[in-house]
Amino acid sequence: MKTRWFWGGFFILSAVILVTNALGIFEYRIGFFTLIMTIALVAALLGSLRELNMPGVVFSVAFMAIIYARPLHITALVPWTILGAAVLLSMGLGLLIHPRHRNWERRYRHHHFHEHWRGDGFEETNTATVDDANVNLDLSMANSIRYIHSNDLQTANIHVNMAGAKLYFDDVQLHNQQATFNIDVSLSGVELYVPKTWQLDCQLNNNLGHITETGHAESAGPAVTLIGSVSLGELTIIYI
Structure with missing residues (x-):
């Protein structure tokens, strides 16, 4: 499924839900906040199904x-019971069932492809190379691949909204053996490929x-704070 079809269908479905709720077609009326949460969860569900991400689907x-x-x-089931069952x-x-990104990982270990491989074939992808000590990525509404090259990387600001992104930092040297990544992922799937020598300190909310x-x-190496x-x-962090 190409990204434009996915998000196109998502927005059409959101419009249908909004209109039918306002007209009172369904017996159960939902508030605005609940409606927004429903739309967001449907988006997360569809995205997880596309990637065969079972925890995303279940939760x-x-x-x-x-x-x-x-x-x-089902009010007899308290939230903690539902969440506990979801964990198991x-x-x-x-x-x-393994996520589809593992197929890409196996291919990447042998070939540095510029195409974006999915389980049902190749998909149109926006591909680019970034060479900068301070990387700024703002990606939305598309599938994107970014290859980061730097001999003195200090910071990376990564903003991904309603999109899919694969970001490769395997050809990077860090400034003074340390760097900070500011990551903002919303309604998106991001795969972050990093050297296995990096020591990541994940402080993400x-x-x-x-x-x-x-x-x-590995046990020792450059330090990167997320x-x-x-x-x-x-967000999937893949050590390569």
């Missing part, structure tokens, strides 16, 4: 179950998002 459904417990007649279910499904790591860092937030999105 999106779990939060919607909490929000709509009364019309679903996501762990089980995560062991059985997780607002209904999902932060995971693939691979392991600050910012992940809101209703997914």
Whole structure:
């Protein structure tokens, strides 16, 4: 599914929900905040399904179950019961179904492709190379790949909104062996490829998002501090 079709369908669905709720077509009326949360959770659910991200799918459904417990007649299930079941279910499904980004990781280890591989073929992707000591990335409404090259990287400001992004920092030398990444991910999926020698200090705020790591860092190396937030999105850190 190409990004424009995904977000196009998402906005059309959001418009339908907004209008039908205002007309009172459904017996259960929802408030404005609940409506916004519903739209956001649907977006997270669709994005997680596209990437086969089982924790994202399960927790999106779990939060919607909490929000709509009364019309679903499941008020006997307290939120902690639903969230506890979601944790166990996501762990089980995560062991059985792997996210699609792992296919890319295996390919990347052998070839530095500029195409964006997905399970159903190649997808149109905005690809560029950035060479700067202070990197500023503002990506939205598209699939993007950025290859970062720097001999003296100091900071990276990464803002991704309603998009998918793959960011490669494998060809980077850090200023004084340290750097700060300011990351803002909203309704998006971001894959951050970093050298396995980097020691990441993750200080990100997780607002209904999902932060995971693939691979392991070595015991010593340059220090990188991650600050910012992940809101209703997914950040995957991949050591290469």
